[in-house]
Amino acid sequence: MSHSIASTDFLKNEEHAKWHDETLWMIREKRDLASQKVPEWENLRTLASSIKEHVLSNLDHLLLEFEANATKNGIQVHWAKDAQEHNQFVLDILKKQSCAQVVKSKSILTEECHLNPFLEKNGIEVIDTDLGERIVQFLHQPPSHIVLPAIHLKKRDISELFHQKLQTEKGNEDPYYLTQAARNHLREKFLKAKVAITGVNFGIAETGEFVVCTNEGNADMGVHLADVHIACMGIEKLIPRRNDLGVFLRLLARSATGQAITNYTSHFRGPEKGKQIHLILVDNGRTEQLGREKFRNSLKCIRCGACMNTCPIYRRSGGFSYQSTVPGPIGSILSPGLDLKKYSSLPFASTLCGSCTDVCPVKINIHEQLYEWRQEITKANPNYAESLSMKLASGIFKSPLAYRISGFLMRKLIINLPDSLLYNPWNVWGKGRKLPKAPQESFRNWYLNHRKDEQ
Amino acid sequence: MSSKQEILEKIRHLRLDQTELPTIPEFKNSLNTEEEFKASIEANKGEVISQEKLMSWISESGFQNTLSFSQLINVNTSYTKIEDAHELDQLQVAIIDGQFGVGENGAIWITNDQVPFRAIPFITEHLVIVIPKNEIVPTMHQAYIKTSNQTYSFGLFIAGPSKTADIEQSLVIGAHGAKSLRVVLV
Numbered sequence: 001m002s003h004s005i006a007s008t009d010f011l012k013n014e015e016h017a018k019w020h021d022e023t024l025w026m027i028r029e030k031r032d033l034a035s036q037k038v039p040e041w042e043n044l045r046t047l048a049s050s051i052k053e054h055v056l057s058n059l060d061h062l063l064l065e066f067e068a069n070a071t072k073n074g075i076q077v078h079w080a081k082d083a084q085e086h087n088q089f090v091l092d093i094l095k096k097q098s099c100a101q102v103v104k105s106k107s108i109l110t111e112e113c114h115l116n117p118f119l120e121k122n123g124i125e126v127i128d129t130d131l132g133e134r135i136v137q138f139l140h141q142p143p144s145h146i147v148l149p150a151i152h153l154k155k156r157d158i159s160e161l162f163h164q165k166l167q168t169e170k171g172n173e174d175p176y177y178l179t180q181a182a183r184n185h186l187r188e189k190f191l192k193a194k195v196a197i198t199g200v201n202f203g204i205a206e207t208g209e210f211v212v213c214t215n216e217g218n219a220d221m222g223v224h225l226a227d228v229h230i231a232c233m234g235i236e237k238l239i240p241r242r243n244d245l246g247v248f249l250r251l252l253a254r255s256a257t258g259q260a261i262t263n264y265t266s267h268f269r270g271p272e273k274g275k276q277i278h279l280i281l282v283d284n285g286r287t288e289q290l291g292r293e294k295f296r297n298s299l300k301c302i303r304c305g306a307c308m309n310t311c312p313i314y315r316r317s318g319g320f321s322y323q324s325t326v327p328g329p330i331g332s333i334l335s336p337g338l339d340l341k342k343y344s345s346l347p348f349a350s351t352l353c354g355s356c357t358d359v360c361p362v363k364i365n366i367h368e369q370l371y372e373w374r375q376e377i378t379k380a381n382p383n384y385a386e387s388l389s390m391k392l393a394s395g396i397f398k399s400p401l402a403y404r405i406s407g408f409l410m411r412k413l414i415i416n417l418p419d420s421l422l423y424n425p426w427n428v429w430g431k432g433r434k435l436p437k438a439p440q441e442s443f444r445n446w447y448l449n450h451r452k453d454e455q
Numbered sequence: 456m457s458s459k460q461e462i463l464e465k466i467r468h469l470r471l472d473q474t475e476l477p478t479i480p481e482f483k484n485s486l487n488t489e490e491e492f493k494a495s496i497e498a499n500k501g502e503v504i505s506q507e508k509l510m511s512w513i514s515e516s517g518f519q520n521t522l523s524f525s526q527l528i529n530v531n532t533s534y535t536k537i538e539d540a541h542e543l544d545q546l547q548v549a550i551i552d553g554q555f556g557v558g559e560n561g562a563i564w565i566t567n568d569q570v571p572f573r574a575i576p577f578i579t580e581h582l583v584i585v586i587p588k589n590e591i592v593p594t595m596h597q598a599y600i601k602t603s604n605q606t607y608s609f610g611l612f613i614a615g616p617s618k619t620a621d622i623e624q625s626l627v628i629g630a631h632g633a634k635s636l637r638v639v640l641v
């Protein structure tokens with residue numbers, strides 16, 4: 001299903017779609033306020049981007065350094081070339097512990113590897129412990145946003161769900177009441193769990209430690225009560241030095257939700273006495289992306305979700321319309337690398353307004369890469385751009401010059417676009433409400449101006 | 456070939472030119488870090504209170520299960536011996552020392568030296584952290600410089616109580632971890 005068709009589903013409930021759009025925009029505004037309070041913000045973004053640049057250019061050495069130091073600290077390191085191998089490692093560890101139930105905190109990598117269905121097929125119950133993830137797990141849905149997994153749901157839905165699953169009072173929609181019900185339910189699971197799985201936000205080559213960030217404290221509740229901690233880490237999550245954490249942690253939470261930092265930032269350097277930590281380093285297509293020069297930068301992503309919150313298409317079509325583990329602008333450049341055919345419509349699900357690039361804390365040129373994918377897709381299948389949904393856009397996408405102008409026009413036009421055009425039935429994403437304010441300057445313009453300044 | 460070799464070979468095969476690793480400037484800022492720290496803790500939904508206020512809160516609340524590891528203030532502990540963190544499921548108040556705080560975000564640094572079990576700051580219903588007044592640094596950069604020679608096995612920045620906004624973006628304090636955070640500067 002193409003993205004624009006999938007998004008019509010989301011737009012059926014207009015009131016809900018409007019709420020989704022406005023709520024994410026509010027988070028984007030919180031991000032703006034938080035970033036403006038840091039005078040060196042732009043400096044930090046540049047630093048973060050060049051640190052990751054260095055990581056990507058030196059990945060083999062840093063991986064070995066990381067492994068050596070982690071091993072020295074008592075962490076058991078495993079290497080998985082793909083999802084299947086990763087899942088098998090996890091299963092083997094669980095089997096060795098005779099563990100039939102495992103608690104898991106948020107990890108986009110395990111979603112990408114489809115770990116839950118794999119473990120369930122093998123008789124192991126997986127309990128997602130992040131509140132939003134537990135909610136979508138009850139519904140047999142994937143998360144619709146990488147930071148806000150249940151952002152597509154309203155409290156009415158959750159109240160009904162908890163009434164069925166956790167026997168809460170029917171009709172009680174109070175978020176505090178519902179959260180306490182989940183707390184009690186999950187506390188029991190934490191106390192029983194022998195093994196806990198987490199993702200990894202940063203792995204530090206210099207010290208062999210890794211860092212996990214949460215607000216709920218669910219990752220820590222899981223691992224500190226369990227005997228065995230399994231940490232799943234994409235190979236691009238490395239940073240060279242411990243001091244680099246200062247740069248990335250100042251950017252991450254501010255970009256994600258507008259908080260100055262997550263309430264818990266845990267540094268794991270070795271296991272607690274009598275316990276074990278297993279760390280699985282996963283490739284699963286990352287080395288291929290590293291080899292694609294035009295798209296290499298996408299591996300700098302620290303999964304803050306800011307590009308989703310700001311994207312006019314994401315906000316108006318919801319995470320599920322992308323049908324890929326990582327939705328939104330960054331998902332639209334990562335997913336075609338995994339399966340070009342399946343995800344061929346994603347790079348077109350963008351206005352190329354450049355807002356994603358403007359907010360990205362590691363300065364990934366997201367909208368330019370979206371444009372590059374369009375080129376690749378059109379090259380691979382010249383008819384694609386002629387298909388019905390693309391007719392309108394093809395004129396724009398075929399010529400690089402037209403692309404430059406189109407982003408520019410979009411920014412000008414959004415300000416003055418008459419409602420009659422916005423709500424025109426062909427504009428799937430325009431249904432619902434007025435578009436938000438367009439950003440003042442696109443990455444390309446900014447970049448060119450900036451270069452002019454330097455010359 | 457092992458997966459490790461395969462992954463490394465794939466990377467080496469690309470022969471990427473190594474780019475330079477930038478040095479991180481100090482980013483000193485001249486704000487009043489203590490005031491900033493207090494404001495940050497409050498923004499994170501914690502509280503900075505005086506030692507007197509802490510004592511009266513504890514005695515008025517009539518807690519049955521309290522646990523203190525603080526070297527900085529004196530509070531009674533109701534446990535005699537703990538063998539395993541699971542025994543702390545009914546813990547109501549834990550009082551621990553923090554090494555220092557960070558002005559810009561309220562984060563407080565703790566390592567396994569401050570707690571005998573890593574689960575303590577999370578499993579307790581209420582958490583109290585005591586920090587020496589003069590131990591506040593402006594930003595995360597100074598925080599990492601300050602801790603660069605430490606040899607912890609577990610290190611933690613705590614900036615507030617456990618919280619979530621996963622139900623319609625309404626902020627709820629007390630998701631899985633501590634339902635409140637009180638910070639005492641001494």
Ligand code: SF4
Pocket residue numbers: 255300301302303304305306307308330356359360361362363364366
């Ligand atoms: S691409 Fe940038 S803005 Fe988007 S999630 Fe990744 S780091 Fe955040």
